[in-house]
Every structure is written in structure tokens, then in C-alpha cells.
Amino acid sequence: MPKSFMPLAVxxxxxxxxxxxxxxxxxYESTMGLVQKIFYVHLPSAWMFLLGAIVCGIASVRFxxxxxxxxxxxxxxAAELVVLFGVLTxxxxxxxxxxxxxxxxxxxxxxxxxxxxxxxxVAYLLLRKYGGPGSDKLAAGLALFGMANVPFIYISVNxxxxxxxxxxxxxxxxxxxxxPLWFSAATFLLLFLLLLRMRVRLEEQRARVDALYLSMDA
Amino acid sequence: MFAxxxxxxxxxxxxxxxxxxxxxxxxxxxxxxxxxxxxxxLVQEGRAPEGGAAGILWIAIAxxxxxxxxxxxxxxxxxxxxxxxxxxxxxxxxxxxxxLLGIIILLTAAEAVLVPLVAxxxxxxxxxHPFWLVxxxxxxxxxxxxxxxxxxxxxxxxxxxxxxxxxxLYPITVPVIIAGVRATATLLxxxxxxxxxxxxxxxxxxxxVVFLTLALWTFEPLMTD
Amino acid sequence: xxxxxxxxxxxxxxxxxxxxxLAQQPPPQQQDEFVPIDELPPQDQLPAAPLLVTAYSxxxxxxxxxxxxxxxxxxxxxxxxxxxxGDLKRGDSA
Numbered sequence: 011m012p013k014s015f016m017p018l019a020v021x022x023x024x025x026x027x028x029x030x031x032x033x034x035x036x037x038y039e040s041t042m043g044l045v046q047k048i049f050y051v052h053l054p055s056a057w058m059f060l061l062g063a064i065v066c067g068i069a070s071v072r073f074x075x076x077x078x079x080x081x082x083x084x085x086x087x088a089a090e091l092v093v094l095f096g097v098l099t100x101x102x103x104x105x106x107x108x109x110x111x112x113x114x115x116x117x118x119x120x121x122x123x124x125x126x127x128x129x130x131x132v133a134y135l136l137l138r139k140y141g142g143p144g145s146d147k148l149a150a151g152l153a154l155f156g157m158a159n160v161p162f163i164y165i166s167v168n169x170x171x172x173x174x175x176x177x178x179x180x181x182x183x184x185x186x187x188x189x190p191l192w193f194s195a196a197t198f199l200l201l202f203l204l205l206l207r208m209r210v211r212l213e214e215q216r217a218r219v220d221a222l223y224l225s226m227d228a
Numbered sequence: 229m230f231a232x233x234x235x236x237x238x239x240x241x242x243x244x245x246x247x248x249x250x251x252x253x254x255x256x257x258x259x260x261x262x263x264x265x266x267x268x269x270l271v272q273e274g275r276a277p278e279g280g281a282a283g284i285l286w287i288a289i290a291x292x293x294x295x296x297x298x299x300x301x302x303x304x305x306x307x308x309x310x311x312x313x314x315x316x317x318x319x320x321x322x323x324x325x326x327x328l329l330g331i332i333i334l335l336t337a338a339e340a341v342l343v344p345l346v347a348x349x350x351x352x353x354x355x356x357h358p359f360w361l362v363x364x365x366x367x368x369x370x371x372x373x374x375x376x377x378x379x380x381x382x383x384x385x386x387x388x389x390x391x392x393x394x395x396x397l398y399p400i401t402v403p404v405i406i407a408g409v410r411a412t413a414t415l416l417x418x419x420x421x422x423x424x425x426x427x428x429x430x431x432x433x434x435x436x437v438v439f440l441t442l443a444l445w446t447f448e449p450l451m452t453d
Numbered sequence: 454x455x456x457x458x459x460x461x462x463x464x465x466x467x468x469x470x471x472x473x474x475l476a477q478q479p480p481p482q483q484q485d486e487f488v489p490i491d492e493l494p495p496q497d498q499l500p501a502a503p504l505l506v507t508a509y510s511x512x513x514x515x516x517x518x519x520x521x522x523x524x525x526x527x528x529x530x531x532x533x534x535x536x537x538x539g540d541l542k543r544g545d546s547a
Contacts, residue, residue, distance in 0.1 A: 030509075045501035048508045055512070074449045094519050101515075102508045109499050122406070129399035136395055142387030151382055151450045155375065155400045158438055162403075201516070208523050215530040222537045226544075 011211060019204055025197040032190040039187075045109040048102050050190050053180070054198035055098035056124075060160050061202065062092035063127060066134070067157025070150035079217065082146050085153055087209035089134040091202060096128035111173055118172035123163040130156035230325075233318045237326025242333075244303075251299045252337060259292040259338045260345060267349045281352030282412035285342060286368070286405050292338045293372055294394050297331060297380040305384045320448040324377065328443075331373045339365055352416055360415055360425065367432040368408035371439055372401050378443040382450045404439075407431045 029050070039046035066088035073081040103121070104114045115121065130152065137149045168176050183191065245251060266284045270277050304310040313323050343361070347354040354361060379396050383389040411428035414421060 043501060045504055047505055051509060051512045074446060094515065098512055098515055101511050105504045105508045105511075109501050109504055123403070126399050126402045133395050133399055137386075137392060140388045141383075141392060144385055145387075147450055148382045148386060151378070151446050152396055152400075154442060154446060155439070158442060159400075159403075205519065205523070208520075208527070212523060212527050212530060215527065215534060219530060219534050219537060222534070222541065226537075226541065 011207070015204065015207060018200065022197065022200045022204060025193070025200065029190065029194050029197055032193055036190045037186050042110050045106055048106040050194045052099060052102040052106060053191065054195040055095050055102060057195060058198050058202045059092055059095040059099050059124070059128070060164065061199075062088045062095060063131070063157055063160045065206075066092060066131075066153045067160070070153035070157070074147065074150045074154070082150065083210050083213035083217070084206075085150060086138055086146075086213060087206050089131050089138075089149075089153065090209055091205055092131040093128065093135060094205075095202070096124070096131060100125065100128060116173050118174060119166040119170045120163065120172055120174040123159060123166055127156060127159045127163055130159065230319060230322045233322035234326040234329065237313070237323055238329050241300075241327070241330040245330075245334075251296060251303075252334060254299070255292050255296045255334060255338050256341050258295055259288050259342050262288045262291050263342065263345050263349060271349075276350040276352075279413055279416070281346050281350040281354070282409045282416060284350065285346045285354075285412060286409045288342050288346070289335065289339060289365075289369070289408075290372065290398070290401070290405055292342075293331075293335050293369075293376055294397060296334050296338070297373075297376045297397075298390060298393055300327075300331065300334070301380045301384050310381070310384055314451055320451060321444045324381070324444065324447040327381065328373055328377045331377050332369055335369050335373060336366075339369065354412075354416065357415055357420060360420075360429075361412070364408060364411045364415065364429060364432065367429065367436055368404055368411075371404035371432060371436045374436065374439040374443050375400050375404075378447060378450070381447070404432065404435050407435065 033047055033050045036047070036050070038044060066085045069081045069085035069088060072078060073085060107116070108114050134149050134152055134156070137145050137152060141148060164177065166172070168178075180191075263284060266280075266287070267276070270280055270284075301310070304313075314320070316323075343354055343365075346352060376393075376397055379400075380393055383393055383396070386392060407428050411425060411432065414425045414428065
């Protein structure tokens with residue numbers, strides 16, 4: 011683990027401790043009131059979900075075409091984070107929606123595409139776990155198709171009439187909302203990078219164990 | 229040269245299949261049973277649910293397609309012909325396209341049976357606009373088969389391949405299925421809204437292009453050891 | 454370890470269940486006539502606080518559970534690595 015890991019982890023923890031203060035200080039939204047505060051965890055989770063899918067996709071392409079095992083480890087770690095942050099997004103979203111829209115779930119484009127993207131990540135993990143030898147390449151192929159889904163998820167809400175807020179909400183945010191959001195987003199990004207580093211480390215150690223076993227047989 | 233390889237692979241598959249017609253018969257019979265199960269489950273007091281026909285048709289296509297894909301590549305695995313194909317001095321994408329066309333023909337045969345059956349059992353006017361129906365079914369089948377052929381081929385040497393194929397295939401092909409269902413449902417309405425229909429059709433074509441491109445690009449590295 | 458995992462699942466399930474129960478409306482009483490109003494009175498509106506609390510606690514718990522999961526897997530692999538390196542060293546010296 012790099013020397014900067016522990017200090018950064020402490021910083022991340024402190025940021026998590028401070029963010030509720032910023033979130034509580036933020037004003038209420040006019041139509042949604044208190045429940046809108048879920049926004050400050052829902053949106054960063056969604057961003058990390060999409061970022062994870064992009065990282066997994068790019069690492070998978072590099073692994074498929076160059077065979078670098080480090081890219082494969084990165085792709086697997088990123089896929090796990092996609093599942094994690096996907097679960098956060100898909101749970102906080104409906105909790106917010108229950109109050110804001112009156113329903114837990116709607117089969118509109120953004121929600122359906124996000125759910126499908128999440129399921130692709132789960133399928134990736136199942137393939138890695140149960141696919142046997144050679145599943146690293148197959149999973150990389152799957153991740154490529156999954157990454158093609160990401161821009162679709164992001165822009166879908168602007169081109170279809172859906173109940174989900176459009177992407178113009180974030181650029182037009184007033185500062186009083188913007189400060190806690192960007193702070194929360196920075197916290198989540200730091201957490202994402204730290205978790206990614208930890209998870210890649212796990213794969214590196216596993217690879218070392220495999221190499222040791224192989225050298226013992228030789 | 230490319231087209232020649234495609235034709236050779238297609239002819240090989242066709243010749244083998246025609247000898248026993250095993251996959252064709254079992255896929256078609258499975259599609260019929262699938263639609264009947266839906267009919268028994270959803271028909272109440274002798275009447276089918278409103279607008280259920282489009283969804284049932286595409287679900288039957290998806291299930292029959294998964295079965296056909298699994299069986300086709302299982303046959304390749306048993307005779308180790310896939311390795312022989314890959315060892316041959318042929319461009320890998322050509323082998324992929326050859327297998328893809330075989331799957332599309334098989335699925336089209338299944339659809340030829342499915343469409344009249346669904347139209348009959350669920351009182352759906354599927355034959356009102358045959359040109360559009362054929363276009364939608366064709367583009368949807370190409371999209372589904374493009375991803376399916378790639379995944380089935382790459383899973384041939386994996387463990388738990390039978391259950392992993394649907395697990396991998398369905399989340400990726402859901403957009404194609406949704407577009408196919410919505411396009412077919414629009415077609416079944418008494419007054420067809422051609423604007424909406426064209427949007428869904430354009431989306432299907434878009435998915436086909438993206439999936440075919442990705443599949444052709446990744447077939448070579450995925451099939452190499 | 455399985456006990457801890459079961460406990461975690463039970464706590465999460467209770468939290469979710471609590472939110473669901475609080476988020477539902479009470480059943481209406483029998484009426485003789487309907488009277489229109491423009492806005493729902495505050496006591497009939499869906500309470501937001503349980504949803505908010507559930508959302509934030511779920512995020513914290515899920516992130517914590519993941520960190521614990523990765524840390525545990527890391528220690529298992531680390532232990533195996535040390536055992537293997539010890540075996541190899543003993544094999545070399547023997």
C-alpha cells in the first residue's frame with residue numbers, strides 16, 4: 011500500500027464526519043422539502059457508479075487487447091465498486107422517490123438503464139467467481155458491452171420524457187446547494203479511489219499467492 | 229474472401245443441422261410450449277390480457293434464442309470443431325459472421341411459427357402491417373443474436389456455461405427487447421403512430437450497429453487463448 | 454463471522470421495515486360526504502424524516518460492510534501468503 015493511503019483514509023473519514031454539518035446547513039428545496047437532502051448522497055453515488063463502469067470498461071479494453079494482468083485486476087476491482095455504488099444509488103433513489111414522486115419505482119429510461127447496468131456488473135462478478143479458467147477475458151468482453159450502456163444512462167434523461175430530473179439540475183445549482191453537493195462528491199470520489207486501491211491490492215496479493223504456488227510446483 | 233468464409237461456415241452449419249434437424253425442431257417446439265405456458269397463465273375467462281401479445285412474443289423469442297445459442301455451441305464443443313474453426317486460416321470475424329447468420333436463420337424459423345401462434349392465441353392483429361413487422365423482428369433478432377453469438381462462443385470453454393449465458397446475455401440485450409416490444413406494441417394499435425414506430429425502429433438499428441461493431445472488434449481477442 | 458453477518462442483515466431488515474411502516478398512510482374512516490381542500494394537512498403528508506434517515510444509514514452501513522469485507526479478504530490472503538513464504542523458506546533451507 012502506498013504511504014499516502016492511511017493519511018488519505020483519515021482525511022476521507024474526516025470529510026465524511028464534516029459533510030452532515032454542511033448538508034444540514036443547506037436550504038430546503040421548495041417543492042421537495044426535507045427529503046431532497048438525500049440528493050447529497052444519491053448523486054455522488056450515481057456518479058461513482060458511472061465512473062466505476064467507465065474505469066472497468068477502459069481497463070477491460072486494455073486487458074483484452076494488450077493482456078496486461080494489472081488492467082484485469084483494476085477491472086475486477088472497478089466492477090465490485092460499480093455493484094456497491096449501484097446498490098447505494100438504487101436504494102437511496104427509491105427512498106427519495108417515495109416522497110417526491112409518490113411511487114417507489116418507475117420503469118422510465120434512466121431507472122431501467124441504470125438497473126440493467128448494475129445487473130451487468132453483478133453478472134461480471136458472477137462470471138469471475140464461477141466461470142472457471144479463462145473467465146478473465148470473457149468478463150472483459152462483458153464489461154465492454156456494459157460500458158457502452160453508460161453514456162446512454164446519462165443522456166437518456168434529457169431526450170426522453172421521464173419523471174427523473176434532467177442533467178441541467180447540477181450546472182444550474184445555486185451555491186447554497188452546490189457547496190454541500192461538491193463537498194459530498196469529493197468525499198465520495200476520494201472514498202472510491204481508496205476502495206479501488208484496497209481492492210486492487212487484494213488482487214495483487216492473490217496473484218502473488220498463485221505465483222508462489224506455481225513456483226512450488228516447478 | 230471474407231464472404232467466402234462466411235458462406236462456408238454457414239453451409240457447414242446448415243448441412244449438419246439439416247441431417248438431424250435436432251436444434252430446429254427442439255427450438256420451435258420449445259417456443260410453442262413457452263407461448264402456451266403464457267397463454268395458460270395469463271388468459272382469464274377465455275380472454276387474453278390487453279396488449280400482452282407484443283411482450284409475450286419477444287419473451288418467447290429471447291428464451292428460444294438462448295436455448296438455440298446454447299445448443300448450437302454445445303454441438304461445437306462436443307466435436308471440438310470450434311477449435312478447428314479457429315485454427316483454420318480464416319479471418320476470425322468471418323467465422324463470427326458465419327455463425328451469426330446461422331443463428332439468425334434458426335431464430336427466423338422459430339419466429340415464423342411464433343408469430344401466427346401468438347396472433348391466434350392472444351387475438352393480436354400482428355399481420356396488419358407485415359412489412360413493418362418483418363423489419364422490427366429482423367432488426368431485433370439481429371441485435372439479440374449479435375450479442376448472443378459472441379457470448380455463447382466465448383462461454384464454450386467456461387464452467388457453468390449453461391446458466392451463465394442467460395445471466396450475461398439478458399442484461400445486455402434488455403434494451404433490444406424493450407425496443408422490440410414497444411415497436412411491436414405500437415404496431416398492434418388500431419391507429420399506428422408511424423412517428424413513434426420510426427423512433428423505436430431507429431433505436432433498434434442503432435443497437436444493432438453498436439452491438440455488431442463491438443462484437444466484431446472483440447471476437448478475435450476473446451476467442452484467443 | 455456468520456453470526457455477525459446475520460446480525461447485520463437483521464438490523465438492516467428492521468431499519469427498512471420501519472421505514473416502510475412509517476411511510477404508509479393510515480386507513481381512511483367511513484364518510485357521508487366529500488369536502489375538497491387545496492393542500493394536504495401536514496399530518497397526512499408522507500413523513501420525510503424516516504426516509505432520509507434510512508437513506509443515510511443505509512449508505513453508511515453499506516460502505517462500512519464493504520470496507521470490512523475487503524479488509525477480511527485481505528487478511529485471509531495475507532495469512533496464506535505468509536504461510537506459503539514460510540513453507541518455501543523452510544523448503545529452501547532443508
